[in-house]
Amino acid sequence: MTESRSVVITGASRGLGLASAAHLYRQGWQVVAAMRSVDAGMARLRAKTGAGTGDARLTGVTLDLTDPASVAAAAKAVEQAVGAPYALVHNAGISAAGMVEEAPVSLWERMFATNIFGPVALTKALLPSMRAAGRGRIVMVSSAGGVRGMPATAPYSAVKGALERWGESMAGEVAPFGIGVTILVTGTYDTEIITDAGTTDSRVLDGPYARHHHTMDKRGREAMKRAAKAPDRFAGGLAQALESTKPFVRRSVGPDARMLMIANRLLPGAGMHTLTRLMMGIPRFGALGGTPAASMGAPDPNIQESEENG
Numbered sequence: 039m040t041e042s043r044s045v046v047i048t049g050a051s052r053g054l055g056l057a058s059a060a061h062l063y064r065q066g067w068q069v070v071a072a073m074r075s076v077d078a079g080m081a082r083l084r085a086k087t088g089a090g091t092g093d094a095r096l097t098g099v100t101l102d103l104t105d106p107a108s109v110a111a112a113a114k115a116v117e118q119a120v121g122a123p124y125a126l127v128h129n130a131g132i133s134a135a136g137m138v139e140e141a142p143v144s145l146w147e148r149m150f151a152t153n154i155f156g157p158v159a160l161t162k163a164l165l166p167s168m169r170a171a172g173r174g175r176i177v178m179v180s181s182a183g184g185v186r187g188m189p190a191t192a193p194y195s196a197v198k199g200a201l202e203r204w205g206e207s208m209a210g211e212v213a214p215f216g217i218g219v220t221i222l223v224t225g226t227y228d229t230e231i232i233t234d235a236g237t238t239d240s241r242v243l244d245g246p247y248a249r250h251h252h253t254m255d256k257r258g259r260e261a262m263k264r265a266a267k268a269p270d271r272f273a274g275g276l277a278q279a280l281e282s283t284k285p286f287v288r289r290s291v292g293p294d295a296r297m298l299m300i301a302n303r304l305l306p307g308a309g310m311h312t313l314t315r316l317m318m319g320i321p322r323f324g325a326l327g328g329t330p331a332a333s334m335g336a337p338d339p340n341i342q343e344s345e346e347n348g
């Protein structure tokens with residue numbers, strides 16, 4: 039890299055954001071690390087990079103994506119620090135565990151506030167300067183749930199799907215101004231978001247979906263932990279993605295994400311449904327009809343509309 043380009047990374051306090059901010063700093067980028075708790079997050083970043091408190095290549099900016107005033111103030115702080123940023127990485131996010139019946143509507147609201155409404159507002163605030171600069175890249179950190187709606191995490195899947203569609207729409211709009219959009223379909227990495235403690239857990243383990251939870255815990259969540267790669271490996275993928283000069287890119291980071299994208303291209307929707315069901319150990323279609331689940335007010339699976347009989 040010949041000149042020091044600037045990158046704004048949201049959720050840089052920990053997990054993939056922290057690893058990415060540190061990696062890009064080491065590569066010579068001018069990093070704006072946006073986060074809710076700047077003191078704690080910047081202390082972690084400085085410890086990881088060896089950067090001093092006065093280092094102009096590492097700036098912390100306070101950002102709570104659920105608070106419109108915080109988003110507006112963060113956009114101003116970014117422009118004060120680096121002018122028009124070269125890249126904006128929408129990394130911050132929350133996840134959810136629980137069936138649609140179990141997750142409260144307030145969780146859906148918080149999910150969309152954090153993963154869509156806040157990031158959209160931040161993008162709107164920064165786009166005028168990026169457009170005027172006539173170059174740049176906006177990266178959306180998506181997930182398996184953005185490729186295909188995953189059971190037991192509908193709010194998360196819905197928000198990642200929305201993130202991808204937003205990115206695709208925006209790519210068509212901003213490309214003429216020299217700004218590219220990259221959707222990074224992210225595989226499994228060892229951060230708090232994949233743990234019970236790091237997610238908003240609405241599961242009712244002894245309710246109508248007890249059987250799903252039991253097998254999904256054994257197969258899905260344990261397998262997830264085993265498959266998880268080190269966050270630094272994601273950071274390398276993000277760094278590569280930032281080098282693209284294409285107007286629109288949708289690519290995977292991590293082997294499991296790559297396999298999912300291939301399977302989703304090759305198999306019809308009904309096939310993906312069955313594959314997901316088998317991998318997660320979810321009871322077959324109709325298996326729970328007439329059990330106490332139905333009598334407890336759960337929808338009768340026998341009247342579910344589906345072409346799928348797997």
Ligand SMILES: NC(=O)c1ccc[n+]([C@@H]2O[C@H](COP(=O)([O-])OP(=O)(O)OC[C@H]3O[C@@H](n4cnc5c(N)ncnc54)[C@H](OP(=O)(O)O)[C@@H]3O)[C@@H](O)[C@H]2O)c1
Pocket residue numbers: 048049050051052053054055073074075101102103104128129130131132133152179180181182224225226227228229230231232236
């Ligand atoms: N790890 C994986 O396996 C995986 C897989 C696919 C996709 N992803 C995606 O990767 C991204 C990063 O996840 P991660 O694995 O690094 O998870 P993480 O360790 O839980 O980190 C989440 C980050 O988001 C921040 N955040 C949460 N709510 C926020 C808000 N209201 N305003 C500003 N920041 C907020 C957190 O800040 P605080 O420290 O203040 O809480 C934290 O920095 C997410 O978009 C996630 O969906 C991760």
